[in-house]
Amino acid sequence: MAKQRVVVVGGGLSGLSMTMKLCELGIPVDLVSLVPVKRSHSVCAQGGINSCNDATRQLGDSEWKHFDDTVYGGDFLNHQPPVKEMCEWAPKVIDLMDRLGVTFNRTGEGFLDRRRFGGTLYKRTAFAGATTGQQLLYALDEQVRRWEAEGLVRKFEHYDFTSPIVDDNGACRGVVIQNLHSMEFLALPADAVVVASGGPGLVYGRSTMSVMCNGSAASRCFRAGAKYGNAEFIQVHPTAIPGADKLRLMSESARGEGGRVWVPRRSQDTRDPKLIPESERYYFLEERYPAYMNLVPRDIATREIFDICVNEGLSVDADKMCVYLDLTHIPKAELDRKLGGILDIYQKFQGVDPREVPMKIFPAVHYSMGGLWTDYERSSSGGLVVGSPRNHETNIPNLYAIGECDYHYHGANRLGANSLLSCIFTGLMVGPGIENKLKQSKTAAADLPPAVFQQAVAAAKEQHQAVLQRPSSDQNPYQIHQELGDLMTRAATVVRRNDQLKAAIATVEELEQRANVATVVDTGSWTNQNVIFTKALMDMFPLAKAILWGALQRDECRGAHFKPDFSMPSLTSDTREGRLQEAEQWCDRFQANTDKWLKSTIATLVDGQPKLSYEDIDTSSIPPRPRLYGLVGAEEIETVWKRRAAAKSAQVDPMAARAAAAPAVASL
Amino acid sequence: MIASNQPSVIKVRVKRQDGPGQAAYWQHFDIPYEENLNIISVLQKIAAKPITRDGQRVAPIAWDCGCLEEVCGSCTMLINGRVRQSCSALIDRLLEDSPSGEVVLEPMSKFPVVRDLVVDRARIFQALKKVKAWVEVDGYFDMGPGPKQSRTQQEAAYPLSECMSCGCCLEACPQYAKVEVIREAGESEEAYRQRVEAANSVAFIGPHAINQAVLFNSNPTGQFKKAERLEALTEPGGIQVCGNAQNCVAVCPKHIPLTTSIAQAGRAVTVHAVKKFFE
Structure with missing residues (x-):
């Protein structure tokens, strides 16, 4: 038998951690990436990586609380076994990255320093200045280079993944890739293929994502029959710097280090912000969310900023929407030490020093909570069976997905500094499962008849030639992409309405038809970026449609998916008694909604159209409860909900019910 | 802020090349002026409508880019003769500094041109391999945290580890000469790559790689392999090639103290050689 190999598609945090783990297990890897892996989009992650730690533990934190x-924060749409496993690994993941030489900031005594991030009251986040993603990526890149020097890794950088190779039994046996310079196609036989290709930001035109985050690898698996989960859950980050080519991220860590979000109370106050007195500033997050203040979860901060600008007309500028993110009260030396990287970005691109002048920011598309559907094996303790070949396997046998392009960790809204964790964790954790998968097989893909691979390459070539040789039309792929991005940003970001979503679906169909005939100006066969872009554009449509259909059909509000027509009201009564009564109805409605909608949206692509079904979610460890950050009447709802939960568990376990009915510790 | 005498068009001159080893040529493009553009947006506009000033329809310009916020290192090129990232090169700022009102884009000259503004920078990563720029851990199992480090140590290491392998220091270095190997007809990709690596392996590794050797030699665990890295620095193409022109530190977009690292490495190599002599 030939030596078994694994192909990893994508060289960001998850792809690299997967690669190095497989190498440690003695399994050779072919690593495929559009860019040199050191330039992967993980470099853009700024704020940090979460784990329960020795200091927070003594303040009452635990892995369970992180979970x-x-x-x-994810509004219970997360699958709990993988999340529980991840949070248990988190302190160990950070220890490992520390050993690999990541330059984490230090305390005076030499421990890892931590900062607070959104959606928690604990300082869980380890960080390396404000370029944590870059520093983590480099450490993994270095380890993979070490394995490359030892001959276990072959890198295919500047290659595009064009399709998985699926055999007659429906199992994945390798990939077809295309060299972005010579435009030649190549088949790589593989006994397992791991897609770690990140998010689909380009579907939205401009976002905080890098230009290679076009979603094409995930989409090509979707086309090949892989299921796609929770597509409609797209995170819009509250704070980004608007730009003509990109919306550049301004990390949540700016608020974690004390940054305050505000607008002048008077609409379009033209005064220098530093001259506006405190009494005339509206610190709307702090006023509306007294417990979490500026560090509410991202979906909430985003909606509030949107609301302030769109509905209340309090945008700082009249011609473009933005609010202030203010760091000017923090000493410069501290800012430089902890946030230098992001402040430099702001200064470079805006020409204004954010240490002196409040920044102007606005929300931007940032992350996809949804992604390729994958399986897992639950352990008896509610986590995962580590080493199970089922973990992170898609519905196509031997095809795996990890990192941002999987779907279970972040539910309806991701907490800041949890993505770096989920990416590295999935890479490390899934490695042994793949090792076992290979052991189960008595064959190697490399021993398959060459015709299997030759046919796959021939099909890819044919498709490529067909795009190159299209008859001339007046359709321009770049123009279509811009229209797609504008449409998706209008219809499927912060606020979603069914009429707009329906209209957007019709328009996307038209755009797809135009993209299918768009002319490729460059018909050459050397470094033809024009044709590569056109093919990636065509692959944005399955994902765009899955996002729109998922959003249209989900008639509720959950995390980042906000439909005002289906929102749960605040309580309005002036008396506690009245509010308690309203809370009863509120809880009835909440329960009914949970029964109906606490499900993953699963899309399969049939004849180019997403067909949706709904999958139950494992919530066996933490029963779903209302998400009440700052809601008016939260206290009464919580009282009613706890009583009901206690009554419910009394039917099961009288002792637990008594404990639950005891007076609650002061709620947040 | 924006100059009052805004031009109606941005004049862009681009040095183009259709493929490796072919002759370069210039093309001119006029882009309608807008505020707050960067070079990337200008190239995107040309890609969407690749028509020269003379009205000639041409192939879109090929260029590399990634993050667009100056942390990935992809989009390095020569802009008005200066090596830098094109994402952070803002048109308004360039026009202020350019009396001719023209923006001139060229590929880096120290790397083989793939096409137009795309160059092959594999040599950068090969040099990182040569100096063993990694921490040699036993494995990836949970072994607890790494060694404690002082804030001072972290603050010294962090700037060195911000190197994004963009190539600016190499473009500016007078000692860093271009190595170009042309692929022969019928030569396999693998055979070609091997010839390229052989040619690169004896050429100067450059300031960025010396800096990485210093970074890992200062890491509490990385220093266990200090001797091997110092040996690598003394091989052909090593630190002795540095002519101390100090251009590298002047062009580094991340302000990495490259010359300080080179001086440190130089001393360490000398001490290492003396020690070896008495062994």
Whole structure:
């Protein structure tokens, strides 16, 4: 038997951690990436990486609380076994990255320094200045280079993944890739293929994502029959710097280090912000969310900023929407030490020093909570069976998905500094499962008849030639992409309405038809970026449609998916008694909604159209409860909800019910 | 802020090349002026409508880019003769500094041109391999945290580890000469890559790689392999090639103290050689 190999598609945090783990297990890897892996989009991650740690532990934190914050922040759409496993690994993941030489900031005594991030009251986040993603990526890149020097890794950088190779039994046996310079196609036989290709930001035109985050690898698996989960859950980050080519991220860590979000109370106050007195500033997050203040979960901060600008007309500028993110009260030396990287970005692109002048920011598309559907094997303790070949396997046998392009960790809304964790964790954790998968097989893909691979390459070539040789039309792929991005940004970001979503679906169909005939100006066969872009554009449509259909059909509000027509009201009564009564109805409605909608949206692509079904979610460890950050009447709703939960568990376990009915510790 | 005498068009001159080893040529493009553009947006506009000033329809310009916020290192090129990232090169700022009102784009000259503004920078990563720029851990199991480090140590290491392998220091270095190997007809990709690596392996590794050797030699665990890195620095193409022109530190977009690292490495190599002599 030939040596078994694994192909990893994508060289960001998850792809690299997967690669190095497989190498440690002695399994050779072919690593495929559009860009040199050191330039992967993970470099853009700024704020940090979460784990329960020795200091927070003594303040009452635990892995369990990290798990609870993650699923509560994700509005319970997360699958709990993988999240529980991830939070248990988190302190160990950070220890490992520390050993690999990541330059984490230090305390005076030499421990890892931590900062607070959104959706938690604990300082869980380890960080390396404000370029944590870059520093983590480099450490993994270095380890993979070490394995490359030892001959276990072959890198295919500047290659585009064009399709998985699926055999007659429906199992994945390798990939077809295309060299972005010579435009030649190549088949790589593989006994397992791991897609770690990140998010689909380009579907929205401009976002905080890098230009290679076009979603094409995930979409090509979707086309090949892989299921796609929770597509409609797209995170819009509250704070980004608007730009003509990109919306550049301004990390949540700016608020974690004390940054305050405000607008002048008077609409379009033209005064220098530093001259506006405190009494005339509206610190709307702090006023509306007294417990979490500026560090509410991202979906909430985004909606509030949107609301302030769109509905209340309090945008700082009249011609473009923005609010202030103010760091000017923090000493410069501290800012430089902890946030230097992001402040430099602001200064470079805006020409204004954010240490002196409040920044102007606005929300931007940032992350996809949804992604390729994958399986997992639950352990008896509610986590995962590590080493199970089922973990992170898609519905196509031997095809795996990890990192941002999987779907279970972040539910309806991701907490800041949990993505770096989920990416590295999935890479490390899934490695042994793949090792076992290979052991189960008595064959190697490399021993298959060459015709299997030759046919796959021939099909890819044919498709490529067909795009190159299209008859001339007046359709321009770049123009279509811009229209797609504008449409998706209008219809499927912060606020979603069914009429707009329906209209957007019709328009996307038209755009797809135009993209299918768009002319490729460059018909050459050397470094033809024009044709590569056109093919990636065509692959944005399955994902765009899955997002729109998922959003249209989900008639509720959950995390980042906000439909005002289906929102749960605040309580309005002036008396506690009245509010308690309203809370009863509120809880009835909440329960009914949970029964109907606490499900993953699963899309399969049939004849180019997403067909949706709904999948139950494992919420066996933490029963779903109302998400009440700052809601008016939260206290009464919580009282009613706890009583009901206690009554419910009394039917099961009288002792637990008594404990639950005891007076609650002061709620947040 | 924006100059009052805004031009109606941005004049862009681009040095183009259709493929490796082919002759370069210039093309001119006029882009309608807008505020707050960067070079990337200008190239995107040309890609969407690749028509020269003379009205000639041409192939879109090929260029590399990634993050667009100056942390990935992809989009390095020569802009008005200066090596830098094109994402952070803002048109308004360039026009202020350019009396001719023209923006001139060229590929880096120290790397083989793939096409137009795309160059092959594999040599950068090969040099990182040569100096063993990694921490040699036993494995990836949970072994607890790494060694404690002082804030001072972290603050010294962090700037060195911000190197994004963009190539600016190499473009500016007078000692860093271009190595170009042309692929022969019928030569396999693998055979070609091997010839390229052989040619690169004896050429100067450059300031960025010396800096990485210093970074890992200062890491509490990385220093266990200090001797091997110092040996690598003394091989052909090593630190002795540095002519101390100090251009590298002047062009580094991340303000990495490259010359300080080179001086440190130089001393360490000398001490290492003396020690070896007495062994």
